[in-house]
């Protein structure tokens with residue numbers, strides 16, 4: 001018996017589907033060169049920010065870094081000069097001070113790639129956390145990002161028009177910006193907010209060829225992480241067991257590659273990719289291959305998410321059963 005001609009559909013349908021995805025994904029794929037361009041990085045004196053600054057300098061960008069601590073900025077500048085032979089400009093500014101941010105950006109000259117990487121993280125249950133700590137996280141992580149983008153955007157638009165090359169605004173999110181867990185109320189609020197900012201901003205700046213990226217590093221081996229882990233409530237330690245292992249240099253490499261490819265979500269390891277796929281929602285997507293992965297795994301991802309929730313709720317229940325005295 002001759003095989004049914006319908007069998008031909010089996011290979012043809014996915015190819016047709018991929019073609020449709022290639023046509024509809026938005027924004028359209030783009031390449032954002034960084035060689036010879038001005039990369040401005042906040043939180044740039046240590047950890048991921050310093051690693052991105054060093055890598056950008058090594059790739060031939062003109063680099064400016066902004067951070068609070070003057071002496072740490074000087075150390076960062078020396079370290080980058082030693083590693084790459086390149087001199088970077090440094091700005092000692094608190095991102096909470098919008099006027100100081102605007103002055104630093106004005107002094108630094110028009111920006112091609114703005115990387116809003118500053119962030120603070122103080123895990124604690126909402127009921128115990130002081131309001132000034134909550135405000136500190138929202139002010140640095142969220143308002144600081146608004147201050148930076150507001151100050152940089154007019155110059156970036158002019159510059160993009162002038163030289164005709166696409167530009168980038170990249171925002172450092174976190175796994176706490178993809179899923180909220182015990183002990184992360186204020187932090188996750190500040191990081192989830194960045195996603196709303198990024199999605200809406202991409203609509204507003206796409207006509208100016210500015211691409212917005214959200215970077216999702218997992219726990220990265222930085223000075224900040226050590227302090228953060230020490231402070232974590234016990235239940236948070238159980239739920240958010242550190243996946244660890246990823247270095248600031250790994251995150252920097254993944255971040256710059258994603259920025260150069262104009263990707264909206266930039267996950268930094270396999271776990272980050274799975275979280276990005278699971279939380280794709282209504283986010284923009286410029287890669288038809290990534291879109292295909294999202295669509296074809298959507299229901300299994302939802303099932304996996306429910307399994308995670310089950311294990312987290314179980315952990316919380318067990319902890320309370322074992323520690324009845326710690327309930328107030």
Ligand SMILES: *[C@@H]1O[C@H](CO)[C@@H](O)[C@H](O)[C@H]1NC(C)=O
Pocket residue numbers: 069070071072
């Ligand atoms: C600034 O950084 C230096 C070097 O890491 C450190 O010794 C100092 O305590 C920091 N100052 C502030 C105000 O955080």
